Amino acid sequence: MEKVVLGNHAVSYGVLVSRVQTISAYPITPQTLIVERLSEMVADGELDAIFTKVESEHSALASAIGSSSVGARAFTATSSQGLALMHEMIHWASGARLPIVLANVNRAMAPGWNIWTDQNDSLSCRDTGWMQIYCQNNQEVLDSIIMGYKVSEQVLLPTMVCLDAFVLSHTAENVDIPEVKLVDKYLPPYKLEIKMDIDDPHSFGALSSPENYMEFRYKMQEAMDKAEDIIIKEGKEFEKIFGRKYGMVEEYRTEGAEIILVATATIASTAKASIDSLRAKGINIGLLRLRVFRPFPVKDVVRVLLNKKKAIVIDRNISYGKSGIFFDEIKGAFYNIEGDKPKIFGYIAGLGGRDVTPEAISDMVDDAMRKDKPEKDIIWSGVKL
Amino acid sequence: MKHDKKKVEIKGASDMPDMPASLGSMASNKTASWRNLRPEIDESKCIKCFICWKFCPDAAIAFIDENTPPKINYDYCKGCGICAAECPKKCIEMVEE
Numbered sequence: 001m002e003k004v005v006l007g008n009h010a011v012s013y014g015v016l017v018s019r020v021q022t023i024s025a026y027p028i029t030p031q032t033l034i035v036e037r038l039s040e041m042v043a044d045g046e047l048d049a050i051f052t053k054v055e056s057e058h059s060a061l062a063s064a065i066g067s068s069s070v071g072a073r074a075f076t077a078t079s080s081q082g083l084a085l086m087h088e089m090i091h092w093a094s095g096a097r098l099p100i101v102l103a104n105v106n107r108a109m110a111p112g113w114n115i116w117t118d119q120n121d122s123l124s125c126r127d128t129g130w131m132q133i134y135c136q137n138n139q140e141v142l143d144s145i146i147m148g149y150k151v152s153e154q155v156l157l158p159t160m161v162c163l164d165a166f167v168l169s170h171t172a173e174n175v176d177i178p179e180v181k182l183v184d185k186y187l188p189p190y191k192l193e194i195k196m197d198i199d200d201p202h203s204f205g206a207l208s209s210p211e212n213y214m215e216f217r218y219k220m221q222e223a224m225d226k227a228e229d230i231i232i233k234e235g236k237e238f239e240k241i242f243g244r245k246y247g248m249v250e251e252y253r254t255e256g257a258e259i260i261l262v263a264t265a266t267i268a269s270t271a272k273a274s275i276d277s278l279r280a281k282g283i284n285i286g287l288l289r290l291r292v293f294r295p296f297p298v299k300d301v302v303r304v305l306l307n308k309k310k311a312i313v314i315d316r317n318i319s320y321g322k323s324g325i326f327f328d329e330i331k332g333a334f335y336n337i338e339g340d341k342p343k344i345f346g347y348i349a350g351l352g353g354r355d356v357t358p359e360a361i362s363d364m365v366d367d368a369m370r371k372d373k374p375e376k377d378i379i380w381s382g383v384k385l
Numbered sequence: 386m387k388h389d390k391k392k393v394e395i396k397g398a399s400d401m402p403d404m405p406a407s408l409g410s411m412a413s414n415k416t417a418s419w420r421n422l423r424p425e426i427d428e429s430k431c432i433k434c435f436i437c438w439k440f441c442p443d444a445a446i447a448f449i450d451e452n453t454p455p456k457i458n459y460d461y462c463k464g465c466g467i468c469a470a471e472c473p474k475k476c477i478e479m480v481e482e
Contacts, residue, residue: 098404194406200410203406204411206406219401
């Protein structure tokens, strides 16, 4: 069924058709509409789930961890400060290997108090063992919730589905909401092998000494390695059933390109318009959109960028004292690679929800084209000095 | 991964579950070896208030029925002494193991 829905409601519908069994909810702008719509779905009997109102985001994820531990398909949503308050439980969910799906509406961290989009909230969870997906439109938001459960329940790592504050969360777009019965063909019920069960009691989260702690971490990394293949496989499976294609990355007009623009989330969807107008001017440029951040798409990044003259990375985030985070990861991906590596330019743009317009993107491309190589790791776009 | 009631030998990552949970059942994993003081209930003084049962942090005191004194499960009791401290009749004594 095609419907015009906000990005936040695309999340709610994704949760509905995935037959989620528990929702733990705590409000925060700009996420609240997700759980608000879910509360209506549960109250109306549309969704057979337990809806729990909790007293903080820390409790929201703790509650999802409890539900997931007994074998229920669990969901929660948050944003920015809320995600920060969850942080202890973020580690717990992945360490306990629970396939929870969390929607994070990317919002800048305070202070200065800001409710608009940037990625520093979710990227602060980089090293927690969560898979992370950055969406470019509302359809991808809905689809990523369904695929999130499909992948998470196979590799036993949680998934964070990220959508840009307001640019997606409060923007209405045409979204195909698949029938639950069709989703059932794709997403089987969640079965957990070792779960909290009074008839078969196990000890959970008990002491793990230096003798065995490292092996648990080794297994998490193994799961992340496996996740890349499963994300690709499940993306293809998804296309067969729903007709929409997803992978680790998306390429746009990269054939014959000498310069590749690298972007994520809605900056990437805007960048497609910039690519079209730059191509019309005869510039051989294409776009690489990184959809999955963890596991990091090293193979795709190297495949697309090797033998290109320049890569222009736009980061709506910053690692203070270093550079843009995607820029840094991309540079790192190339270090041990032989061959003709591109000059990699890193632009910081759009922090705190500042609009990244097609003109701003063209300016970054112009700037990179004028230079032989980047003079420093951070080039600020549009900052007022 | 197979997990049965027996104690499980772990050599490396491949023997371990993905999640940090015990493979063997807690029914076989007795955890009372830390105890050096054991609580003993003097049943003749017990008024069956079940305060000890409510306070035991390890759920190691069993409720049988309202007319029977509670029973301490020495397979899991760690000897913390909370039951003895909370007992209003002071009829639980902590005895050296």
